[in-house]
Amino acid sequence: MAPTASSSSAPNAGDSKSRLLRFTGHRNFRQRLILSLVSQRPVRIDSIRPDSSSPGIRDFEANFLRLLEKVTNGSHVEISYTGTSILLKPGVIAGGKVVHDCSLTRGIGYWLEWMVVLAPFAKKELHLTLRGVTNMDGDLGVDTIRTVTLPHLTLFLPLDSLSTLASSLELRIAKRGSAPLGGGEVHFRCPVVKHLSTVNFVAPGRVKKIRGIATSTRVSPQMANRLIDAARAVLGRYIPDLYLFADVYRGEDSGKSPGFAITLLATSTTGAIHSAEAASKATDPGLPEDLAQSAARMLLEEIASSGCVDRSHQPLVLLLMALSPQDVAKCTMASPTANAVQMMRDLKEALGVSFKITPASDATTALVDGAEDDDAEEEDEQKKMLQKLANPELFAYSCVGVNFGGFKKVG
Template identity: 55%
Template structure:
């Protein structure tokens, strides 16, 4: 039986992924109840159950108990095992929903992870495969996880039919490095990927031209790439999207994305992504809003030293994540204004003392 002190208790379906990841990394049992208990259709959704099945595959010895109504789950974490795996994601959420927690766990596995996920590669609610490849993985490299780290997009799959496929390769580490990232720098280049599947290939060029009409006013180093997939590689449904990222002189990365909507011209999708990118750049910091929780988690797991990172204002998801980290790891962050002399500065300096998390699962070569 778990000791009462080793059981962490939450209510509601929000922040489910982060809480499951924290449970597995900390080794503490977690109980989550009242999952949509007031809803007409109570309990876990199909994508949440699929995520639980995926975590069972990635780990060894994990026990997940789901109540009859599906409104309560109890997770007793095992060890992160890694290895070669495959998982078919449900089509109600994008692959990013499933891959984000896996990326957080993978460096602490027993063996290097090689996982193939099938489903929707680009979806409005979750990070797309492009953002995970071009932004999330470089952020992981900041913590010393680099050699052999790769995300391959084998096939693209738009909603609702999916048909996409990505392969994620991740090495294991003994310990992640302490982060000290406080200089955002100036934007030096902008990169982007426009893709169109099962629609006119010109759509991607039209998105690129619309985006360039704004971006060309700022800096000359802009390269927007048109990614064309044909036949089986283009999935089962038509769709198109534009993913943009801006990189600064200190390797800070800001990203944005816009996805095809019914009745909206490709030009408007291109402009939407571009304006979202400029909004992210304006907020500043060294990490964009989409990756705040990811960076904060890695800072907590860093070596026993003070890690520091400059970011914009925390999102509601980030605020809850900071509370959850305190529950699982008893680690609190010190958060102060990044520039005390400027009352209009909205950027904050996050610092914490790393827990010195050691990957005890890994097999020594």
């Protein structure tokens, strides 16, 4: 479990030292660096894997720091000799055209997930090109970021400019690349805004459709079809509006390693999105049928947890709520994950924002239309799932934002 953050300030220290954020451990490494940039407070992270056989920051964490230096102007990073401590003095989020080669030990989503948060506050419109592994188990895939993360971001974009922003907020997948050699390439473009808008998303609604995309690189195109057939066999009994399609890349656009992945998302009547994904491992790809069934069951778990935001995006939404105008932002979500709890602690530390969490007993349940709960032949697991769907544990999260204005020049 990640240790609780604690601030450190010396009585006679200068202003910069008194504003220093201090954290310990390697968990939530990226979110703490992002909080340093949006709060404009230097951050020091100590005790990064001190007892490990190879102590200190990993290659992908150092790579993330290099990306931050590229998208900002004036940021200064200090890494201790052993690598177990780092100090970031934040600069201005500059934006502009940035090309970055990601470490192949993590998926591109490791970098892109938090760049999506920084991009709207940049001085100039961000055009980001990332190269590496597009889908990897443990990190958000580029398809999930395109179909789930970006719609979550649009909830916070001003309504009066949404029509003009829609065309300039995009994620384009130029090449796909699987582990271990990667070879994928994505292009992310995001406009800048003066301020976010206040979110009020309290009705999860009912799931009305499920969509999915199966991808394959350097393997037979039949693999994507097998993924689709296996996922449809699980999800088809719950909802009629189900559409899964294959996205097969060939030649140079298919990266340097064989692999396959599937991304699934369920959309509700109110626009709430729940997602799940699974990607083959480089060492043991396994059968596509097993991978698809695992992803389908994860999606049903997400639907069962209900809420307006899926669990993997809770920290991102909580951060955007804290950066919103000085008005009460409200959102209904499932019980907080460990990452969401740590995000709320870190937000209290960095921005002074506190969240109020109350049971949302009156929230609309996210029942799946067309579920066959009267089938006497159903297995026990499916019955438990349906009971959980009918009675999800929901909470209303609310806070007053700090009205972060970003670095765009006014005028």
